[in-house]
Amino acid sequence: MTDTSTSMSVSAAPKSPEKIARLKARYRAERRFRFYGRAAIAIAAGILIFLLSSIVYNSIPAFTQNFVELDIELAQDVIDPNFSNDAEIIYAADWQGLIKTSLRREFPEVNSRADKRELYDLVSSGAGDWVRDFVLDNPQAIGSMVRLAVPTSDDIDLLIKGLIDRNLPESDRLVSNKELGWLDHYTAQGRVHTQFAWVLFTSGDSREPEMAGLSGAFVGSLLTILVTLAVSFPIGVMAAIYLEELAPKNRITGIIEVNINNLAAVPSIVFGLLGLAVFISFFQMPRSAPLVGGLVLSLMTLPTIIIATRASLASIPPSIREAALGVGASRLQVIFHHVLPLAMPGILTGTIIGLAQAAGETAPLLMIGMMAFIVDTPTDITSKATVLPAQIYMWANNPERAFLPKTSAAIVVLLLFLLSVNATAIYFRKKFEKRW
């Protein structure tokens, strides 16, 4: 009886207490929902920040490296006894021997075999390479005495960085008291200094942490991704255009569609097994090659590219197609002159997301031999190579302590690599984006 009058008065008259309570409850619900949303984002961001900061924090020691200056006599009879000036002979000289001589001259009191071994462990077992490179650049220095900075061994490096505690009892420390004494001798003369670890970017893999770098894995990743792009992009885009624009909608295309969607969900290791059986066993392609890696990864990326391309083609309004057809364009002209350029930003985004996924993949590469110890930097798509994620995995498994920061540093490099790939994607999307 009074229903109508009250409902009429809602807007004008003061609200009844129940209504105010209901309204408040609705506002509360909205606030709660906002809070949940923020909490979800905060948790996600917190985990990401924790993960990233711990990786970055752990990686910091790997970006610097300690060098010790040794007085090295570039003895003619060791380097080039016959004055041949032949680079090959000079290359093969006993460079590590020169380092050992220098250390013995510095500490003549070291006599026993065991002590000498410990003394030689002060510097990297690859330190000779630094002397060699210096002499190859400065051949006139042969015969003279030079003071050269060479890398310390991994344990000494960790000690200087404070990652090995020098106050521990000697039995628990990886560096002995004698080694500490020798190191302090150089430190006191200001002959030990820290530099940026260029090695991390310029050299290939090594079993000595102070010599190990990412250049081989980086080039391997790049070559693999290029092969993936060259194979999966054209095939994926063509397939998607045909399915979306030209194919008749019937049972067969339906089945193909379902299968493509299923393929996107297949575990990547399966593609590795397929690659092993088809490319390596049947086509006799080489193991551990970026060519095979790229082919396997493109199998994995294809469904992603097809799905993304189809989605972005479908999002182009039909009015554009109709207008083009209306002015007399053929189906092909409609697609290549109008629809495809407009769909390009979406296609590129999908492709790059697929490639980024492929760049971080290890499981399928395990099967085709790309998880391997490879020192030389690959030069083409058929030479032996590994990739960044595989390198990270292998370093994480090495027993030497110094590989722990190296592993984190490699993760940082991989993340930066992926970040720059994604940034390129965003750049292209913005560049080609058209609004209508």
Add this chain to the structure above:
Amino acid sequence: MFNSKLITGALAAIAMTSAAQARDQIEIVGSSTVFPFATTVAEQFGRTSKFKTPVIESTGSGGGMKLFCAGIGLEHPDITNASRRIKEKEFKKCQANGIDLSEVVIGFDGIVLANAKGAPQLKLTLEQIYLATAKKVPDPNKPCQSDWCEPVKNPYQKWSDIDASLPAKKIEILGPPPTSGTRDAFQELAMSGGSKAYPHMSALKKTDKSMWKKLTRTVRDDGAWIDAGENDNLMVSKLVANPDAVGVFGYSFLDQNSDKIKGAIVNGTQPTFDNIAGGKYKISRSLFFYIKHAHVGTVPGIQEFVAEFTSEKAFGEEGYLVPKGLIPLPSTDRATQRNNSSSLTKLAL
């Protein structure tokens, strides 16, 4: 867009030509335990010789054998590493594919049980290790008959249940997964070895070997043994975080982390370099690699690589593999291995 055929065609052409090319780089597969040593030698070899640095894949001993014995030809590996001897089945497969091979023993590796530095020092016997890890153990509540003890589900929950001298802590062992050669060796040396304390088990070995294997080498699955994955660095940090846990891994990880963890004394012997080298420490095994004869001379550098591996400066007592955690053979054995490998003595099982 239209050049997809062109690109795939070009790729296929590259693949064909490269497959036909001769290989100038040694390919090695096999054990993850031998991997750190083989890679060190490979790097040294690449740096000091005119040959390319060999490519080494860590596939596990079994996986390596499978690839190695698959056939002769440049698409197959030249050398495989193993943390156990080649099995008869694998050898037969190799022979069936016409592969002649040589065996080289490179040294020893100890398997240690370790816990956090701050935790109490464990003193175990092989028998106690067997009782702590086996799925079925002789019934402790029923006295053994003259030649048989009834195997029951492992009842030991705390170390002190096994022996009052051990800590009253829950048994919590982090060990390698079944795919690992370290696991195989642990089962064989520590578990089967520990079961020798029971005469009826040794008798069973003679009468029913498969039953004996099943009883002594099945690891318990009630949560006391945890498969902790192949990453031993991760295991070390888990041990530091949990002082009650005991980890099972290779000696080199104990050596590298001596400030964080300590090895259990087994049968009265510390897991030290000297004790493992001298054969006093009981849970140690030999490490091997196998050379495919047909590839020697076809792939350049195989003999030189083997010579580098078996040189005194590599696997000798003061060799560069020792700081990497390899425990060298006695000097007479080293000389034998050197001779056998340089003359490519054919392996016969």
